[in-house]
Amino acid sequence: MKKIILVFLLVIGSFSYSFGKEERNVIRVVGESVVTVAPDTVRLNIDISEIKPTYDEVYLASSKTLDFIQDKLRSKGVKKEQIKTTNFNIDSYYENVRKEDGSYERKFMGYRYSHNLYIELSINDKKIGEVLDVFNGLKIDNIGISLAYKLKDDSEVKNKAMIEAYNDAYQKAKLIAKTGDFSLGKIVEIDYNSKGNNIDVIDFSDRNLNLMKASSNFNFQPEDLKYKDTVTVIWKIK
Template structure:
C-alpha cells in the first residue's frame, strides 16, 4: 500500500510539471515576440512659405460721463470703421467683434486723517475690439491708416499667417520621413545589422507661431504710410519611425 501511494505522488508531481510547462511555454513565446529587436529614429523636416493673410486687431475706446454716452460715441466710431473696411473689400466673414466691454471709472480721494473716501463713479469707458483678416497684404498699410483716422485708438497687433498651408506642411513631412529613413540606414549599416519592416510611425507637427508686429503709434502723422514687412512662415514636422531589425 505504501508503494502505491508513493507512485501516485510521483505521477501527480510529474503531471503537474508537464501542465506547468504547457502554460509557461506560450508566455515565454509572447515575451520573445514582444522583445523583437527594433531601432527607433526621428527626422525633422521644415518648409517655409510667404504669408498670404494678415490678422489685425483694431480697438475703439471711448470715455464719457455716462455709460450711454460712451456707448453711443463708441458705436458711432466703430460703425464708420466697419463701413470703411467693407468698402475696401473686406468680407463680412473676415470681420469679428472681440472683447467688447463697458467699465466704470472710479475716483477715490484721501481724507485728511489718512483714510480713503468711498470710491465714486466719475465716468465710463466702452471698448470695442475688432479682429480683421486681410487677404490682400498690399492693403494692410492703408487699412491701418484709414482705421486710425476713423477712430481706432488702441490695438494694432498684426499676425501674418497662411490661409491654406497644407502643401507646405506636406513638403516638411516628406522631408522628415526621408531624414529619419536615412538615419536608420546609417545606424544599422554601422552596427552590421539589416533594417527590417516599419513597426510604428508617428509625427509631431509644430504649428508656426504667427509673426507679430506692433502697429504704428497712434500719434503718428495721418499722412504717413504704415510700413509693413511680412517675412515668411516656417512649418516644422518631426517624424518618429520604429523599424524592426532582421536577424
C-alpha cells in the first residue's frame, strides 16, 4: 500500500501517468532543465527621436543625427557595420492641448521620427563606457539607452539544455518504474515543441539598465543567463 501511495505522489509532483484505455501501458514523463552560463556580449539598445515642424525637416534631422552618431562611434573604434537598425519610422505628431474652457483638443505639432538601433560589443571591451558617453552628449529631443547581456553564439548551450531535459525525464521515469515495480519499454513518443519549450527565451527586459547618465567607468557585473527547456517522453511499460 505504501508503494502505491509513493508512486501516486511522484506522478502528481513532476509528471503524468496515463490511465486511458488506449494508453494504459505507457508512462508519460516531463523532463525539465535549467542551464546557466556567463554572458560574453553586451548589447546596447538605443532609441532616439526628434520632432520637427515639417516632414522634410524631420527627415533631414534623422539623417544628420545618424551621421553624427556614426562619426562619433567611429572615433571610439566602432565600425559602421556594427551599428544595426531595428526600426525607423516617421509619423505625424499630435498633443492634447488644454483650451480656455478646460477641455482638450488634439493639436498637430509636426512630425516625429523614431530610430531604434543597437550595437553589440564583447563584454570585455574596454570602450563600452566610451560608447555610452557618445550618446550622453547627444542634444536631441529624446534618447533612451538600455543595456542587455547575451551570448554571441548560444547554439551549444541550447543543445545542452535540451539534452539535460531529456535526461531529467529519463531519470524520473526510471525512478517511478523502480518504485512501481515495472520496467520501461521502448519510447513511444517524444513531444518537444508543444509543451511550453522556452529554450529561446532570454528576457532582455529583465536585464535592462537605464544608462542615461553613463560613464566611461563601466563596471557592471552581469548575472548569469538562464536557458530553460522542457521535453515530454512517453515510454511503454512492461
